[in-house]
Amino acid sequence: MNLNDLKFEDGLITAIAQDCKTGEVLMVAFMNKEALRKTIETKRGYYWSRSRRKLWKKGETSGNEQIVHDILIDCDADAVLLKIEQIGGACHTGYRSCFYRTIDDKIVGEKLFEPEDVYKK
Template sequence: MTDTIDGVLGEIRFAPDGLVPAIAQQHDTGEVLMVAWMNREAVRVTLAEGMACYWSRSRQALWRKGDISGQTQRLVEFRLDCDGDTVLLLVDQHGVACHTGRRNCFFRAWRNGAWTMIAAPLVDPAQLYPASGSNSRSRSEGSSSGPSASRAS
């Protein structure tokens, strides 16, 4: 397994900070769920375990998607773009991808000169992060609250 995963890693062009953006797309509907970041270890874990694992820039740690919220992503296929610096994960999302309780993170659309919310939460975030309420994700599991990856559950 290590050999084959090294084959993947050899083709990915990580940025100087060691990361590549990773798009998670629902494999059967085409819905773009979220964008996060991966380092070499996150790629290795994702392929070895068959479940999406990212790199949390805020926590500077591996982030096994759903390890707190239960909203996991089973890997269906791992794709790489033409110049190797962006990856596309086709996944099967369990529950919701976004820490707000929405199915995906792209719920704001610019329509008629204003931002419009085009999706409502399907789950109360407090249920996703019961230990410390709906704001706990950024401390417990999530990506950066800075100019970073999408916040996902």
């Protein structure tokens, strides 16, 4: 599939990172064409930060990178699913997955690191 065949809305496409062994959904982010192209080329997770308005490589600061094993496109071509091997935590808050709490705010995920120890300014 050509990247131009994908449906980027306002230049972005939804990207879901899923553990390739367990099936656990680890995070949801956005990619622009450059992020998706770099992910395909390097087999590492690259994303577009909407808040910082820049491209970022998962793990560039924390060391918690993603090794991409496969990339799937959904039926509408408006989302991608990255089957990944996560090194360390996927969530910037220190949890293995960004989906670490219930709707009632009960913590159900595993905390792997303290953010202040990893993201030093």
